[in-house]
Amino acid sequence: MEVEVIADEACLCGEGPIWHAEEQRLYWQDSSTGRLFRFDPAAHKHEQVLKTDYIGATTVQADGSLLVFGRGCGVWRFHEGQLTTVREPMPGESRFNDVAADPMGRVFAGSMPIDDPDAPGKHNRLGRLYLFDTDLTCRVVEENLGCANGIGFSLDRKTMYYVDSPAYQIYAYGYDINSGDISARRTLAPVDAPLIPDGLTVDENGCVWLACWEGGCVKQYAPDGALMQTINLPTPLTTSVMFGGKDLDELYVTSAGGSDKDSRGPHAGALFRIRPGVRGRPENLSRLGLT
Numbered sequence: 001m002e003v004e005v006i007a008d009e010a011c012l013c014g015e016g017p018i019w020h021a022e023e024q025r026l027y028w029q030d031s032s033t034g035r036l037f038r039f040d041p042a043a044h045k046h047e048q049v050l051k052t053d054y055i056g057a058t059t060v061q062a063d064g065s066l067l068v069f070g071r072g073c074g075v076w077r078f079h080e081g082q083l084t085t086v087r088e089p090m091p092g093e094s095r096f097n098d099v100a101a102d103p104m105g106r107v108f109a110g111s112m113p114i115d116d117p118d119a120p121g122k123h124n125r126l127g128r129l130y131l132f133d134t135d136l137t138c139r140v141v142e143e144n145l146g147c148a149n150g151i152g153f154s155l156d157r158k159t160m161y162y163v164d165s166p167a168y169q170i171y172a173y174g175y176d177i178n179s180g181d182i183s184a185r186r187t188l189a190p191v192d193a194p195l196i197p198d199g200l201t202v203d204e205n206g207c208v209w210l211a212c213w214e215g216g217c218v219k220q221y222a223p224d225g226a227l228m229q230t231i232n233l234p235t236p237l238t239t240s241v242m243f244g245g246k247d248l249d250e251l252y253v254t255s256a257g258g259s260d261k262d263s264r265g266p267h268a269g270a271l272f273r274i275r276p277g278v279r280g281r282p283e284n285l286s287r288l289g290l291t
Contacts, residue, residue, distance in 0.1 A: 010258030105287025110148020199240025243280020
């Protein structure tokens with residue numbers, strides 16, 4: 001299967017590919033450097049559209065703007081080149097790492113652990129999974145998380161998938177679309193070290209596509225968790241995946257390691273594209289703060 005290099009910005013931590021259906025463009029970011037990019041497949045061009053201090057993840061709002069989830073677990077709106085505050089950072093919080101809108105426009109957002117400044121490698125508190133409602137209120141729905149990553153939903157909207165990377169698991173929760181509540185966590189699929197599960201998306205058949213950090217690959221899992229295939233990429237730090245393109249038949253993959261191409265490969269930190277012969281489905285739009 002051909003793997004195309006679409007844009008090589010040598011990202012330190014390329015992340016968060018998201019397809020903007022209205023614009024027919026793909027957005028992604030270098031989280032560490034706070035650079036936000038977008039790619040226009042029709043024009044075969046990409047550009048940097050924002051530079052800020054840090055970007056954990058983004059969602060596409062129902063009004064066409066982007067929400068930026070960043071440092072201190074704050075939320076900002078990006079529209080026509082301008083960044084405005086939607087929700088101030090939370091006192092004492094760390095940063096968001098991965099987020100996803102649910103079918104009702106709420107947003108699940110995972111925070112990173114809070115490090116202990118006096119004990120390298122130790123944490124004062126592990127990460128949390130927050131749920132933002134459309135009125136911008138938020139609540140903690142899961143705690144004691146090592147590294148919040150990929151979030152997605154089953155076709156029947158009764159299951160939410162979630163990755164906690166240090167646990168080497170893709171989890172599946174019961175999901176209540178009316179309340180946003182999650183329950184009864186189980187393992188959908190384990191991931192064997194040294195591969196580390198990272199970002200994910202769900203295709204039109206309900207299969208889960210997972211990027212593997214230190215694995216240089218994308219794995220496709222059936223809805224029951226059975227491994228269907230592995231697609232290798234030319235760099236080890238693959239971080240996240242998203243279907244895009246006019247027919248949602250293009251799989252975009254982000255990667256990290258752009259500062260160390262000697263050991264991580266000449267395309268470390270690039271954005272890749274694969275045509276896997278299956279389509280994705282439209283991503284949920286967030287509706288935070290919208291009436």
